[in-house]
Amino acid sequence: MAFREYKVGARLFGVALGGSMVITLYMPIVDMTSVAVTETGLKKQLSYGRIGGFSYEDPWMLGEGKPKTVVLNKDPKTGQPIETVDAYVYEPGIPFPSGIVHPRILGDGITQLSLDKGQIGSASEDAGAVFVIARGTHNGETVTYIENATATRGWQPAEVLSTGGDENTHYIGSGKIMFVKEGCWWCHTLLPEQTQDWQYFGIPPRLGDFNGESPTAFGSDRKAPDLLHVGARNSSKEWMMMHFFNPRLVQPHSIMPRYDYMWGDVDANGNPIDFKAWRAEYDAYAKGKTMYPPDVPEYAKDSQIRYLMDFILSLK
Amino acid sequence: MLKYLFARNEDIPPGTAAVFFGFSSIIWFVIGTGLGSFNAAKLAFPDFVMGSELFSFGHMRQVHVFAVIFGWISMAFAMAMMYITPALGNTKLWSEKLGVWNCFLWNVGLSLGLTLLWAGITSGREYSDFPWPIDLYIAAFIALPLAINVWMTIIKRRTQGIYTTNWFFGAGVFMVTIVFIVGNSPEWFNLTGLSEAYLTWWFAHNVLGLWITPVAAAIAYYTVPKVTGNPLYSHRIGHLHFWSVVVFYSTPAAHHLMSAPLPEWLKSFASVEGVLILVPAIAFVSNLLLTMQGKWHMFVENVEIKFTISGVLLAIPLNMQGGFQQTRAINWYVHGTGWIVAHAHLALLGFSTFLEGAAVYYGIQTLLRRKLYSLALANFHFWFLLIGFAIYWISMTIAGLIQGAGKIYEVPYIDVVIAEHPYMIARWVGGTMVFTGNIVWLYNMYMTARAGTEIPEGRLPHELAYER
Known part of the structure; x- marks a missing residue:
């Protein structure tokens, strides 16, 4: 590597490739991660669970380690009729999706609502949790956020599953694996x-x-x-x-x-x-x-x- | 091979790693195109081999893609690097033993990864489908050892300058390592959402742009001057090619997601940069074709030049398509259709395969000091590849245009399926021809190693007449 031009060349190469990475990696990802999640985005991640491909909780991709989605029309705690709601049931040990583990990815306003009103910070994978999608306001607009129904309403995973029954339980996360x-x-x-x-x-x-x-x-x-x-x-x-x-x-x-x-x-x-x-x-x-x-x-x-x-x- | 894994480096004959890589790449090419032919049959005749999870299309498709990209193309690249890099540095490969181990671990890792993909164990991200343990394996035991061997050979060279081919080789192994690690990082760090989808295509774009395209071109920069005896037409145009690949080819990743909700500025930027890939493309093609001056008879008479120049000529439609099909004006029509499938095969089976084929033909003869066993079989291979590819490309392009029309006029999808059916059969015929040609190639190279005429000391393979 005795030639001076190879030193110049190597530095120019670094500048060129580095510049290209700033424009094609750093800038787009800063831009895309600043976007607030929609209701569709919340539904998807809550029903799919942590990951939809190979993962250490489901290495053979059999659909294990995934939440269940239960359509509820009565309160599992009191038995009183309620407006139909999708409850996303994470039994003990089922990994949470990214939005629960890293609430900042939910985006401006929704992160705060989910943490403060939704109490998602208190959910624990070891104990299991039930999540629902709730509505609130941010900057005068109606937005959706994640509510930890185990903390706010006292719903336990096992109760929700037995109240809903098998016919109202959907294996959407396992289905995504399929x-x-x-x-x-x-x-x-x-x-x-x-x-x-x-x-x-x-x-x-x-x-x-x-x-x-x-x-x-x-x-x-x-x-x-x-x-x-x-x-x-x-x-x-x-x-x-x-x-x-x-x-x-x-x-x-x-x-x-x-x-x-x-x-x-x-x-x-x-x-x-x-x-x-x-x-x-x-x-x-x-x-x-x-x-x-x-x-x-x-x-x-x-x-x-x-x-x-x-x-x-x-x-x- | 096994006896060399534990031999001392000095005891391994020079070229051993390259020969192992060469034959591995041919075998993977036979496997990969066989799977391609099988998959095409399933698209034409959906009930062909049914009732088993393992032989369903959804399990086999990615095995074909990865056998071809990681097995055939990348191992042929490694083969070329193992013998061309030292030759151009007037030296030996830095570590023959590392090369042999690299080849062994490559075959083991790829077999393991493909078995997992076959069983459906996947990350679910196109072109980075391997689950992350396999990704780590590839980075540590496939990419890095190759890169170290190439860099050290260039550093230990006994020439003053570095020839064009070696710039590309040295930069290519660097860029593919970076691209592979960054591109697979979403899986390691569990990145989600659009960032993850974008990084998937950032990888898919750059593995082509910064690995397959420049390294294939680098091979042509070696084979054409070496075999014709003409010096490269212009080193300055070579410089233009190199730098424009780094600057222009590394930036348009977002054009693969033109119809996804990415930020609009990103799509516009990618689209403009995407047209600029015509700069390296034109520099490359003109440089190589001008190098051929006075030696065009070799395009007909010599196997390596026939393959190389066919690959160079196929780069013309490839880049004309590639540069323009990603602009909004055209992309909305062809996105997600068979047109793109045809284009991908033009890049990998057309352009790059012909260049790598030449490197493997030339390398095995040079390293084993044996003349090609049969010109007739090589010509059979060439024409079966070219005609098979052409049938595939034309039929899929037509199918894609039908599909595009069906898409924009929103006709019921089943009518598109019905209209495409004849082209699916044609695609299967074309793919099967390629597969057949490759079986013949494997036989020809095996016989070259076994029964090819020995090349006397001081002579080059293309200086000897073909005998069969």
Whole structure:
């Protein structure tokens, strides 16, 4: 390295690459992290939990270590009827999402409301907690913030789960894991584009819709419809079940793979599912030999397809 | 290979690491394109191999991408660095043993990472899909040892100046290490939201812009003057290429998210900078094509030049697309469609693969001192790659334009799927041709090592006539 010009060159290289990093890393991230979270952003992170991909609480990506979303219409403490509310239940040991652990990412005003009125600072992962989304005002505008219902209302995770019951409990966070693991996002984007798509796929996401969510799983290569608002377009559980089991049942031209393996070995009643026989019956139907396709088995309560379905139907 | 892992550095023959890297890269290329062909078949015929989680499209897609980027492209780069860097410094590789270990750990880590991805264990972030333990492994055992070996070889060189290729190699290994560590930091620090999404694409952009594109170009800066015997047309244009890559190619990351809610200033800035990648592109292509003056017959007669110049020529449509498709005027139409998939394959399977192919062809002959076994098989490989790629690229470009029209007129999506079906079959045919060509290549290189004519002392491989 005896040449003087290499010293000059090396310094210029540092300036060039460093300058580029200031502009493309520091400035955008300062800008983006200053944005206040929207109600959508709060819902997403509270229902998905800490992380939607590989994590040490769920290394095999089975949907473990995730919160449950319970639709409540009576107070689990008193039993009195209340206005329907989504309660995000973190049982003891379930990691909290970023917005609880690092409240500053919630953005101007919402951080303060969540800490002061929502008391999220007192929530503990070891003891578990129940969160709800509350409304307050900041600078004269109505905003949403996170309320730690365990501190403010005395709701305990176990009580909320038993009050809601299994039919009102949704495994949205575990379903996001299934969405990422099964690679749904290689074809289905979660990003209606700003220049078009409004009419067909709904409103594009806004700047504050993502604070606390990871990964966003936008997808980049759309080979299938955008799903950001699919639950608002089609909320039929029956249609979704048929579509997941064999998409050609409801859409003959679909190129989506069959996700029948997500049903597991047994159906809702504990009877083994005979996939071979099902496929043979379906083939006969597809060739026009029979009038009706075979029925899709009802899935078991703890099957992966339930998780995925809960996630998909939560995309509103 | 195993016997060299624990041998003394002096006892390992020079070029050993490069040969291991070369054959590893070819094997990964066969695997990667085989997976590509399999995946394409699934898009054309959705019920092809069903009922198993492991063989579903969503589990296989990223395995194809990573086998090709980390296995084929990056290992071919490492192979080129292991023999070109010392050759241009008139010295030996700084540590042959480090190189052999690098190759061994690379294969082990990549196999492990791909197995996890195959099982669906992923961070869920495109192009940085590996879970973070694998990311750490890549930084510590793949990127850093390679970088140290390249830098130390350049520092210990026995020439006064540093040739263009080695600027790119030295800077490339530096930049990819930085880009990899910064790009994967959201996962280590659990960054969330748009910052995380933006960093994902910051990585995806820069790994191409500061690693694959400049290092592939650096190979051409070596092979064309070396094989034709012409000096590089202009070192000054080489300077322009180098500095404009660093300045312009490192900045437009946000153009991958033109339709996401990023700050508008960022998108505008990225879009303008994105057009400026035409500066390094034009500098590179003109410099190499002008170096060919008087030697154009070698484009037909010589395997390495045929591959290199094809890659250089493919850089023209690549950069014309790349520079302009990311502007708002065009991006709104093609974003997220098959057009982009075609463009990505133009970059990796077109432009860069042909340049790396030349480096592997030339390197294995030089290092093993054996003439290429068969020109006929090499030509078979070349044409199957080129025609297979062309079928793929054309069919996916058309499919993308159909999809773009479907998108802006908001037709029911299933009509787009129906209209794209013939092009999905064409894509599968093209991909399968590439796969077939690569199997032949592996055989040809194996036979070169086994049965190629020995190259006499003091002669270069391209000075000997082809025999088959």
